[in-house]
Amino acid sequence: xxxxxxxxxxxxxxxxxxxxxxVLADGKVSRAPQPLSGRTLLEVxxxxxxxxxxxxxxxxxxxEVAPDADLIAPLTYPRKILCAxxxxxxxxxxxxxxxxxxxxEPFFFLKPPTTTVVSAHDDVRLPDNADVDWEAELAVVxxxxxxxxxxxxALEHVAGYTVANDLSARGRFPRxxxxxxxxxxxxxxxxxxxxxxxxxPGIVPSWQIGDxxxxxxxxxxxxxxxxxxxxxxxVITVPRxxxxxxxxxxxxxxxxxxxxxxxxxxxxxxTFLHVGDLVVTEIDGIGRLENxxxxx
Numbered sequence: 001x002x003x004x005x006x007x008x009x010x011x012x013x014x015x016x017x018x019x020x021x022x023v024l025a026d027g028k029v030s031r032a033p034q035p036l037s038g039r040t041l042l043e044v045x046x047x048x049x050x051x052x053x054x055x056x057x058x059x060x061x062x063x064e065v066a067p068d069a070d071l072i073a074p075l076t077y078p079r080k081i082l083c084a085x086x087x088x089x090x091x092x093x094x095x096x097x098x099x100x101x102x103x104x105e106p107f108f109f110l111k112p113p114t115t116t117v118v119s120a121h122d123d124v125r126l127p128d129n130a131d132v133d134w135e136a137e138l139a140v141v142x143x144x145x146x147x148x149x150x151x152x153x154a155l156e157h158v159a160g161y162t163v164a165n166d167l168s169a170r171g172r173f174p175r176x177x178x179x180x181x182x183x184x185x186x187x188x189x190x191x192x193x194x195x196x197x198x199x200x201p202g203i204v205p206s207w208q209i210g211d212x213x214x215x216x217x218x219x220x221x222x223x224x225x226x227x228x229x230x231x232x233x234x235v236i237t238v239p240r241x242x243x244x245x246x247x248x249x250x251x252x253x254x255x256x257x258x259x260x261x262x263x264x265x266x267x268x269x270x271t272f273l274h275v276g277d278l279v280v281t282e283i284d285g286i287g288r289l290e291n292x293x294x295x296x
Contacts (some may be wrong), residue, residue: 007202087260
């Protein structure tokens with residue numbers, strides 16, 4: 001097993017539309033081993049148990065460099081994106097909510113995969129009149145699916161981890177024209193706009209991450225630190241999130257669970273993103289996103 005940390009990526013080159021799988025290490029993209037050639041990463045996760053030994057014994061020095069690789073989103077596309085809300089103590093406090101109960105059930109919502117996911121370096125088109133906010137998050141990628149997964153073995157279902165930014169259209173969240181109180185909050189407009197889930201740059205295999213609750217998240221806007229916290233502040237842990245989600249629906253290979261965001265979002269200060277802003281989202285040991293906000 002290589003001692004150097006690396007991640008699985010997808011890339012295109014020479015104006016070809018078909019993605020290839022690569023290995024990103026020290027800023028250099030190499031072609032994945034031949035058994036992964038001609039596949040997408042989603043197809044690899046469909047056979048994750050089969051390919052795990054190959055990847056665990058990967059020799060980076062034996063891989064061919066892809067000098068013209070242009071990274072795209074690491075998954076095109078996840079089957080599902082489940083997002084955990086109010087899952088950091090600091091974020092709940094800044095939003096003025098009650099202190100969450102770590103023994104309670106998580107709150108999930110969904111993002112549509114094929115239109116929200118963009119790559120680590122894609123521009124994001126800001127929707128009009130939306131007050132778009134940032135949310136740095138650790139994303140969990142499922143390798144082995146299942147239903148009613150036991151919390152004690154839930155981490156065995158994880159293929160790896162990546163970085164996400166759960167961009168949120170705050171101004172579109174409240175609905176003044178709601179026909180009933182349950183319709184007073186519009187999660188669809190709030191969370192589903194195109195490009196609202198920058199993801200990547202790649203997926204770090206789970207065996208390279210000792211403890212997903214001992215990672216530092218950081219987000220800056222135009223170089224100014226907005227969020228900096230540890231995943232140790234997570235209310236409901238990764239195994240509990242996986243177990244809870246699997247009680248509601250069947251988790252499938254390539255599904256992504258966004259685990260919540262720490263304190264430091266713009267909403268409490270009514271500070272939102274503008275055209276031209278550069279948002280950098282990073283998690284130590286996992287990766288870095290750099291997304292420019294542009295006009296719709």
